[in-house]
Amino acid sequence: MSRLTRRQALGAVTGAAAGIALVGVATASADTAPDRADGAAGAPGGAGGPAPFDEVFQGRRIQGLPAEAHAHAGHSTGYRVLVDGRELHVMQHGKSGWSSPINHYERFAGPLDAARTAVTSLKGASVVPFDPTS
Numbered sequence: 057m058s059r060l061t062r063r064q065a066l067g068a069v070t071g072a073a074a075g076i077a078l079v080g081v082a083t084a085s086a087d088t089a090p091d092r093a094d095g096a097a098g099a100p101g102g103a104g105g106p107a108p109f110d111e112v113f114q115g116r117r118i119q120g121l122p123a124e125a126h127a128h129a130g131h132s133t134g135y136r137v138l139v140d141g142r143e144l145h146v147m148q149h150g151k152s153g154w155s156s157p158i159n160h161y162e163r164f165a166g167p168l169d170a171a172r173t174a175v176t177s178l179k180g181a182s183v184v185p186f187d188p189t190s
Contacts, residue, residue: 105135106166116140116178118171137171142183146170 108121116139123136137144137156146156146167153163158174174183 106168109168113172113175116175118144118168118175120167120171135167137167139171139175139178139183143185144171144174144183 105122106120108119110119111117119138121136123134135146135148137146144156144158146154148154148167149163153165154167154170155161155163156170156174158177159170162173164170164173
């Protein structure tokens with residue numbers, strides 16, 4: 057019966073630690089990646105925010121534009137997303153991405169991705185106003 061030697065155990069632990077370190081470096085470099093033009097955070101569009109967008113996706117018009125920072129419940133994104141002219145509340149979660157109340161537990165690269173996923177999830181339903189006080 058072969059037994060695990062100290063050298064083999066040390067090699068396995070070192071390999072696992074190196075793999076974890078590489079994942080951490082890759083994640084850190086993704087958080088500081090250059091600006092993107094697809095609505096991701098840091099894209100050109102003013103003050104380091106997401107780029108404006110206006111498109112038709114699955115028959116619905118989605119628009120995103122910088123907005124005056126309006127605070128509600130301590131948040132201020134300074135970005136506004138509309139689906140067929142109705143506001144879709146979006147939240148930026150630091151470097152971890154964006155979300156909306158429709159897909160609250162998912163994170164997206166930018167408000168455009170969050171809006172597209174919300175349109176898909178709505179399946180033709182209208183966006184209703186978001187009231188954080190109710």
